[in-house]
């Protein structure tokens with residue numbers, strides 16, 4: 140069959156990271172490439188227990204179809220969780236449980252964008268988001284990043300330009316890929332610009348609970364008095380990604396469209412996952428669990444940074460206050476793609492930084508390293524491989 144692929148999908152490229160991860164079947168490969176949570180952070184014992192109890196006591200409730208917005212008890216548990224530190228769910232807002240926050244990125248674009256519309260994005264940013272936005276034929280306009288978040292002058296220019304962006308996508312906490320955190324002042328300024336120019340903000344916050352240093356900063360959504368901010372958060376990093384469970388908080392008027400988008404896509408989120416999530420939130424000590432994950436990541440991040448300082452002083456990197464990634468910068472005389480390829484030849488996978496740029500062909504000296512998945516031993520071996528590659532390249 141000679142399939143005629145739609146204009147929308149023709150020319151779309153698979154995620155670079157998913158392609159690298161395909162090589163993970165090689166048992167010798169050390170991966171700093173993915174963004175998987177540490178396997179020892181999964182509440183596997185509790186999930187097994189709660190699952191067995193639910194299936195025993197209420198099999199039909201767990202296995203039957205359910206409502207699109209989410210199982211009421213799970214929605215209520217998530218609403219309380221979302222609001223426990225800051226007022227995230229406002230009086231005019233609604234909350235929906237979705238199949239991973241990737242789905243929110245998809246639905247928000249589906250609901251707000253027509254083909255050819257502009258979406259403003261932090262640049263670099265999460266490439267899975269770019270994929271979702273581009274699937275609807277949008278044009279991405281990148282706004283560069285500074286130490287404390289997006290460049291506000293550039294952002295204002297992009298908001299003021301014609302055509303106006305349909306929304307602005309940002310990851311204020313421990314951004315993927317750079318690990319940067321948007322300052323409180325910038326969050327306020329981004330919200331003010333959103334109101335001034337009438338451009339909604341899509342605040343993607345899958346890593347917010349994974350703070351390993353510094354002081355917590357309120358999400359942009361907590362400042363929102365006008366319904367401008369669409370907030371997305373996920374349980375992938377604090378429960379487990381296989382559950383595919385996340386939530387979106389936004390103004391009720393937009394939520395009506397999101398619910399219809401979901402009905403046309405997967406009807407509702409997996410009921411078993413929602414019910415397990417509710418049990419975990421109400422019966423497990425989530426705060427202690429989150430502290431434990433933070434402890435694991437703090438130790439691994441510090442270990443990776445210490446080894447980089449010792450063995451690869453040429454690589455500069457941003458010290459993240461949380462999340463899962465280090466963003467490395469290579470010296471000018473080291474060609475980044477060549478470095479990444481040589482690392483892979485020696486069985487270390489890292490992600491070339493240009494994969495996270497709106498324009499992948501821009502010059503780029505960066506690469507992304509993940510510290511949550513590899514063991515401490517693998518982190519050491521991986522950094523040693525990078526040191527050997529750097530020696531090899533600088534000697535030539």
Ligand SMILES: Cc1ncc(COP(=O)(O)O)c(C=O)c1O
Nearest residue numbers: 174239240241265315373375385
């Ligand atoms: C910034 C960002 N947003 C969203 C996602 C999607 O997460 P999930 O669909 O597992 O909730 C990821 C995944 O790593 C991410 O890094």
